[in-house]
Amino acid sequence: MTTDPQPSSLLIHGADVLGEGVQDVLVVDGVIAAVGADAGKDTPQGTQRTDADGLVLLPGLVDLHTHLREPGREDAETVESGSQAAALGGFTAVFAMANTTPTTDNAEVAERVLDLGRRAGYVDVHPVGAVTKGLAGEELAELGLMARSRARVRVFSDDGKCIHDARLMRRALEYVKTFDGVISQHSQDPRLADGTACCHEGELSGRLGLPGWPSVAEEVVVARDVMLARHTGSRVHVAHVSTAGSVEVIRWAKRQGIDVTAEVTPHHLMLTQDLLGDYDPVYKVNPPLRPTEDAQVLQEALADGTIDIVATDHAPHVRQDKEHAFVDAAFGMLGLETALPVISTLMVTSGRMSWADVARTMSGAPARIARLDTQGQGVVAGAPANLTLVDPTRTTTVDRALSRSLSRNNPWHGRQLTGGVHMTILRGRVTAREGLVWGEEQK
Numbered sequence: 001m002t003t004d005p006q007p008s009s010l011l012i013h014g015a016d017v018l019g020e021g022v023q024d025v026l027v028v029d030g031v032i033a034a035v036g037a038d039a040g041k042d043t044p045q046g047t048q049r050t051d052a053d054g055l056v057l058l059p060g061l062v063d064l065h066t067h068l069r070e071p072g073r074e075d076a077e078t079v080e081s082g083s084q085a086a087a088l089g090g091f092t093a094v095f096a097m098a099n100t101t102p103t104t105d106n107a108e109v110a111e112r113v114l115d116l117g118r119r120a121g122y123v124d125v126h127p128v129g130a131v132t133k134g135l136a137g138e139e140l141a142e143l144g145l146m147a148r149s150r151a152r153v154r155v156f157s158d159d160g161k162c163i164h165d166a167r168l169m170r171r172a173l174e175y176v177k178t179f180d181g182v183i184s185q186h187s188q189d190p191r192l193a194d195g196t197a198c199c200h201e202g203e204l205s206g207r208l209g210l211p212g213w214p215s216v217a218e219e220v221v222v223a224r225d226v227m228l229a230r231h232t233g234s235r236v237h238v239a240h241v242s243t244a245g246s247v248e249v250i251r252w253a254k255r256q257g258i259d260v261t262a263e264v265t266p267h268h269l270m271l272t273q274d275l276l277g278d279y280d281p282v283y284k285v286n287p288p289l290r291p292t293e294d295a296q297v298l299q300e301a302l303a304d305g306t307i308d309i310v311a312t313d314h315a316p317h318v319r320q321d322k323e324h325a326f327v328d329a330a331f332g333m334l335g336l337e338t339a340l341p342v343i344s345t346l347m348v349t350s351g352r353m354s355w356a357d358v359a360r361t362m363s364g365a366p367a368r369i370a371r372l373d374t375q376g377q378g379v380v381a382g383a384p385a386n387l388t389l390v391d392p393t394r395t396t397t398v399d400r401a402l403s404r405s406l407s408r409n410n411p412w413h414g415r416q417l418t419g420g421v422h423m424t425i426l427r428g429r430v431t432a433r434e435g436l437v438w439g440e441e442q443k
Contacts, residue, residue: 008046011050015056016056016355023039027388029428032383058362060092060389062095064309067316067332068083072101072102080120083121083125084230087432088421089337092425093126094126098156098161099158122431122437126153126370129157137162140175142182153181154175160331169183173232183235184238184240185225187239193218197211197213198275204274213287216274218287219245229253238250238260240311250301262275262308266298275290277365280326284329299347299388314335316332317407318406334400344419348419375409385427391422392418397415397416398410398415
């Protein structure tokens with residue numbers, strides 16, 4: 001990233017803060033100095049001014065579930081390219097999953113990912129530590145060493161693989177409790193959804209001749225894990241919830257006071273199994289796209305707070321890994337650059353969520369779950385100036401060729417979405433503006 005200097009103070013004039021009223025916001029030395037009608041009256045000399053008429057100001061977005069592929073698969077994504085995509089999507093922090101090569105199962109690799117993120121500089125990159133060594137599900141990884149390292153890992157996951165051994169999951173929950181960590185579980189019973197399962201089990205999978213993945217394969221693991229969380233008094237996070245049954249279990253667990261949180265992806269909210277009719281492998285994702293009825297329940301659960309956050313599960317793949325017969329193609333799709341427009345289109349323009357709800361589910365709550373005190377603090381004086389300016393009326397037709405990611409497995413290609421990121425600010429520094437990352441806009 002370029003090291004060209006930026007002004008030490010910035011005035012955002014006339015922004016609709018959280019969609020709740022027009023205010024001025026003054027940023028000085030990376031911190032929000034003032035918010036209100038009088039914030040712009042006494043600004044430091046040299047203050048840069050941004051007119052935000054018609055724009056909504058949110059705290060910087062935080063993604064708890066991102067695959068950046070580095071180290072090991074730099075052909076699909078690098079920390080730098082993924083960080084640029086994140087900044088253009090309005091994110092100021094992302095959590096990089098552990099299924100790298102080598103696996104992020106020790107302090108050395110965790111610190112390497114942290115340093116790669118700092119070198120790129122577009123967003124804060126926090127490594128997610130593996131729960132088990134090599135993601136093999138047999139022996140706990142170096143959880144304590146990663147937690148005490150410079151990376152200060154607090155989120156652990158074998159994402160892509162379920163921690164299916166109940167005894168091992170119990171031990172992991174007991175261990176991370178000692179430093180207030182959380183286990184993010186990929187809920188998939190391998191005996192109910194084996195390695196060949198690639199789409200939702202039902203009438204459509206039978207008609208298409210594709211191995212099915214039943215909803216219950218997710219739901220039984222969610223049910224087991226919330227009971228283990230209750231038994232250990234520890235925290236469990238349910239990654240990429242995809243079924244109505246899982247929502248029912250999570251809702252029950254929260255009523256019991258169990259410390260469980262959950263996420264949903266933009267694609268599980270909007271896209272459904274009906275898209276599989278042409279066997280297009282871009283729509284092959286893990287867990288699979290579900291029926292419309294499940295998507296509707298997920299939307300309701302996000303709106304009512306049963307599901308805590310939106311997370312992208314951004315999963316870039318090179319063409320040779322995706323362009324196969326559906327059963328042989330890699331799982332996963334892109335999401336960082338389109339997450340906010342999808343939520344805006346589906347949930348905000350429909351009136352089911354406010355912009356304050358977006359701030360809660362895409363900034364405040366994910367930062368809280370990760371115990372990240374440098375993000376998600378809101379648009380208030382004294383908070384770090386991690387901010388996202390959104391144009392709520394902008395309409396864009398997604399073009400996969402324009403993605404900042406190195407990969408092109410974009411399920412939103414050709415779709416028209418409403419709501420776009422105008423500017424992203426990381427600790428008072430503009431990292432993206434109008435489709436350009438910092439450095440490009442200076443040319």
